[in-house]
Amino acid sequence: MNEMTPKAAAQLADEVYDVWDHDFLAAYLNKPELFGTPATGKKLEAQIGAMLWKSPDAFGVFSRGGGAYSNDLFLVFRGTSKARDWLSNASIGIEFSKTGLPVHIGFNQIFSSVLAGIKEFLAKKTSATGTIHCVGHSLGGAVANLAADWLKKNHANSVKLYTFGAPRPGVFWFARTLGTRLKEQNIYRVYHKTDPVPMLPLYPFTHAPVSNFGHQVYSSDAIVSAEAHAMGRYRKSVSQTDWAGLHGTLAPFHIDHVIEQWLRSDISPNRADSRIWEWLNSAIIWVLKKVAIGAMAVVQNTVVGLYTIADKLAWILKSGIDLTKEGGFWVERLMRKILQVLGMGLEGIKSLTQAFIRRVLLSLMEQMTLQARAAIRSLFGPR
Amino acid sequence: MSIFGKTENVYLASPLEGVILNEGAPLAGTRLLRVLSLAGEEVLEEEAVSDEKGRFSFPDRRKSIKLTPLMELVISQKIYVLHEGEKNLVWLKSKRSPEVYSELGGRPVNFRCDITSPMRRVDIGRGLFETSCQWDSIKSE
Numbered sequence: 001m002n003e004m005t006p007k008a009a010a011q012l013a014d015e016v017y018d019v020w021d022h023d024f025l026a027a028y029l030n031k032p033e034l035f036g037t038p039a040t041g042k043k044l045e046a047q048i049g050a051m052l053w054k055s056p057d058a059f060g061v062f063s064r065g066g067g068a069y070s071n072d073l074f075l076v077f078r079g080t081s082k083a084r085d086w087l088s089n090a091s092i093g094i095e096f097s098k099t100g101l102p103v104h105i106g107f108n109q110i111f112s113s114v115l116a117g118i119k120e121f122l123a124k125k126t127s128a129t130g131t132i133h134c135v136g137h138s139l140g141g142a143v144a145n146l147a148a149d150w151l152k153k154n155h156a157n158s159v160k161l162y163t164f165g166a167p168r169p170g171v172f173w174f175a176r177t178l179g180t181r182l183k184e185q186n187i188y189r190v191y192h193k194t195d196p197v198p199m200l201p202l203y204p205f206t207h208a209p210v211s212n213f214g215h216q217v218y219s220s221d222a223i224v225s226a227e228a229h230a231m232g233r234y235r236k237s238v239s240q241t242d243w244a245g246l247h248g249t250l251a252p253f254h255i256d257h258v259i260e261q262w263l264r265s266d267i268s269p270n271r272a273d274s275r276i277w278e279w280l281n282s283a284i285i286w287v288l289k290k291v292a293i294g295a296m297a298v299v300q301n302t303v304v305g306l307y308t309i310a311d312k313l314a315w316i317l318k319s320g321i322d323l324t325k326e327g328g329f330w331v332e333r334l335m336r337k338i339l340q341v342l343g344m345g346l347e348g349i350k351s352l353t354q355a356f357i358r359r360v361l362l363s364l365m366e367q368m369t370l371q372a373r374a375a376i377r378s379l380f381g382p383r
Numbered sequence: 384m385s386i387f388g389k390t391e392n393v394y395l396a397s398p399l400e401g402v403i404l405n406e407g408a409p410l411a412g413t414r415l416l417r418v419l420s421l422a423g424e425e426v427l428e429e430e431a432v433s434d435e436k437g438r439f440s441f442p443d444r445r446k447s448i449k450l451t452p453l454m455e456l457v458i459s460q461k462i463y464v465l466h467e468g469e470k471n472l473v474w475l476k477s478k479r480s481p482e483v484y485s486e487l488g489g490r491p492v493n494f495r496c497d498i499t500s501p502m503r504r505v506d507i508g509r510g511l512f513e514t515s516c517q518w519d520s521i522k523s524e
Contacts, residue, residue: 014509015477015510015511017455017457017477017479018457018459018477018479018510018511019511020420020423020459021423023461023472023475024459024475024477024511027475027504027511027512027513028511030504030513230455231455232479232509235509
């Protein structure tokens with residue numbers, strides 16, 4: 001078990017933002033506990049054996065470990081200021097990854113831009129047979145997910161994945177396969193429950209690991225807050241704890257009968273609840289399961305573009321209404337909750353046409369994206 | 384709590400005064416180069432020259448930036464001493480917060496850089512930091 005501590009992983013994910021050139025790369029690698037005794041002075045350039053890979057949308061720092069990690073490799077990713085629109089509606093869609101799994105189009109394209117660097121680095125490090133550690137915050141975390149999947153598919157090394165405040169990188173099929181490939185205990189997904197970014201994108205996108213709730217860390221915010229996404233906050237949150245102390249907990253919206261009660265209830269949902277998007281996400285999944293057996297597989301199929309995802313969901317829900325009276329009841333309850341959360345009027349809910357359902361789903365996706373985009377846009381500052 | 388943030392005066396660099404030495408002896412008339420960059424892109428280069436006692440100073444540099452809670456503010460600072468045709472890096476710092484003196488957590492007392500001293504890692508606050516310079520204490524401002 002050559003795992004990094006939460007503190008070490010968070011330091012790598014944070015300080016990778018500091019690395020712009022070879023000088024900062026050398027300072028980054030000056031961590032004897034991970035990378036061994038640092039080379040000094042003029043020999044540095046020649047001895048470093050590490051790589052800084054720059055693509056327009058993402059940076060990667062790749063290095064062999066030292067000391068207790070001397071047989072290991074480290075791949076740390078971050079997004080760049082150019083990549084600020086990765087949560088825009090245009091980039092949300094599903095395509096097949098390099099390993100043949102359905103993933104987020106935007107993240108897949110950014111991962112593709114760093115893959116050449118990963119291949120070049122690995123070609124020089126064939127003697128490292130230990131663990132490959134993939135690390136990243138935010139967009140860097142999404143890229144780390146795809147990198148971990150590609151590495152495990154193509155290399156015999158064991159792979160560990162550490163992410164902080166990462167969005168959902170692919171659909172359920174991807175998340176489950178990644179968990180099987182890496183083994184779920186090798187996935188360390190850290191998130192504040194009030195961080196908006198891990199709540200995105202909405203279903204059918206899914207986090208790995210699928211069979212537990214990752215490593216949730218305490219945040220003092222009562223509502224969804226952009227501050228909860230900052231890497232500095234994550235570093236503070238994990239500085240005093242080990243992985244066992246970071247286990248995520250079962251939330252009410254993970255429990256089927258609680259979701260059922262919530263949908264049945266006439267009480268208007270609390271729009272300020274920090275987890276309101278998670279409630280809606282769970283409710284959508286619950287209603288899809290209720291109205292159409294096999295619907296899940298249909299949604300997971302490759303579709304391109306946010307509009308297509310909304311089309312597909314609307315079509316399934318509409319089919320559910322037409323099939324049974326009960327289906328109609330649940331779709332109506334779901335639409336009601338979404339409209340209430342969005343602060344929209346309930347007109348149109350009586351007819352429940354496919355176009356109406358599609359419009360409501362799109363409004364929801366757009367509203368969520370807008371909230372997180374404003375946050376992400378600001379990650380890299382003005383300009 | 385707003386994610387839209389507010390415009391603030393960000394210190395790209397705090398004022399810095401010190402002495403430049405060569406094996407403990409003051410280096411007079413020596414050029415120093417400070418290179419600042421914001422998010423790895425905007426670069427500001429400026430020079431200082433040491434006096435007969437080896438004293439040098441760099442003024443503060445500020446920029447009006449719209450800061451938001453989510454912004455990963457990254458200001459890169461490098462200081463080189465140009466001596467006998469060599470460019471010696473004596474200061475490498477990633478400044479991750481906007482305040483004045485956030486580099487060291489205050490104003491350094493008796494700040495001195497000897498070009499024969501090796502660079503070392505310094506752990507003060509956030510951001511990568513290596514320097515060969517020394518100081519006796521930090522005065523909170």
